[in-house]
Amino acid sequence: MDDKREKWVHLIFNTKVDSKGRVVHNYGTIQDITEMKKAEDELKRYSQHLEELVEEKVKEISESQMATIYALIKLSESRDDDTGNHIERTASFCQLLAKRAKELPDFADEIDDKFVDTIYKASPLHDIGKVGIPDSILLKPGKLTDEEFEIMKTHVQIGYETLEKVQEQYAYNDFLKMGMEITLYHHEKWDGSGYLYGLNGEEIPLSARIMAIADVYDALRSKRIYKEAFSHEKSMDIIVASSGSHFDPRLVSTLVENQEEFKLLYKLINYVSGV
Template sequence: MPGMNGFEVLGDLSRRSIIDNLPVIMISSEDSDDVVLRAYELGASDYVNRPFDSRVVRRRVSNTIRLYAKQRRLTSLLSQQYNERVKNSRMLIDIMAGVMELRNGESGRHVTNIKKLTELLLGCLVHRSDNISLDNEERSTIALASALHDIGKMSIDDAILNKPGRLTPEEFEIMKTHTTIGADMLHELGRHHAGNALMEYAYQIARWHHERWDGKGYPDGLKGDDIPIAAQVVSVADVYDALTSVRVYKDAIPHEEAIQMILDGKCGTFNPLLLDCLLEVQDRIAETLARPADVVAFPTI
């Protein structure tokens, strides 16, 4: 390239991630170890010293292209296998969540809404915060795990779960146990999948999505950043959707009123940064919830 040496070209290709999809062979009369090492560090697939035998260079180019083609085929195969596992996981979770919603007497859109709102809020959060770093795959995993936030309600008696009026203090104490019961269920399942991010996020969300920023939530009274960020985000999404949806004990509340109630602390205290995010995305919520369920975003391997 005009005005650029070989190392500058390599650096430019690397910065633009072009070198990830393009094998590059560098030819130079420089043969010091530092120069060769620098070329490899910048992403060169091979390094050829001058003077050279053209037959040897042709063979090395041919070998590099064949190796690259094999790597691409392997990457494609691994991606297909990974995507199939993720699709199966999503299908099973959606089935479990659907069964749970039927028993809860909630609309079939609650779990879908929570997932969409979670992704929307997470997208805003990672752009606003210098301390929270979540890539696309992690955000998709948290959103998928959010579908199991109320899995513990499967153990709550129907008379309490679908009571049309206000719960008594005793009934509310029983209802609160859905957090620890759900977390215990997921912990037991997770024993067979140690280190699985989906199970870890699902556990955090199920146990702590009713915790509040000021420590006045349940079941553990966690406060501030002691509450995992996945649970914090889902708690805001859950409250918003609960307010704006019809329940056996209430009518739906308009969007603007629901937002104001959350900001005013009428549903508990939330992370101020999350409230800022809620304000930022409030005009996109209706559009987001109206879209068909998104296809899972698979990571690039």
């Protein structure tokens, strides 16, 4: 080009042949599409800028939302001094168990990096419904009566309905979706003897099956108003004995194979938090 500026062109080239397939002549057209290409590039830049703005706003909403929800979680946790750092530990246990299960063919289609990240963020929601349970039941030092236990079981429904109202504002939020699954189903059991719905096997969402193991492991390891803390070994014996009844046996096997990591993680979190 005479002006030495970059040009974009659209070239159409054709060849005419005779009945014997011999080339008669070639012809073509050249169209200058420089301005169209500039407009296209500008549109892409504008679209990318909009995406970045939307992503930034979503992140702001997400962080604000997370802060509010975690404040409610900590408020709920503060009612029970014996739970210590239960929220932090169970979140880390869920993350570790999901990460190790991700390496197995059985879970390859369900667990990816996003799942591992989401379960870490969503698992602290599991007992948020306990804000609706009376202190006389939540903090009772002895065994609950049948009537009291029925009231205690409602914490999963209370938590689910609370999160459901939040989800109405954030319909496509994966964090809330998984949080609702975990909250509602983490007391279901592999053999169908859990609550609220008596789901069994893979009817129970994977996130809730992972949470069930993390929750029980931490409860066994920790001191409660009704029990002393159990050793890692005793806790593992109890969980293994419940494989196939309470827990997904494949996840229990994953826990057993990586139990030293869980043992160390429990100690590390307590050490960092000064427990």
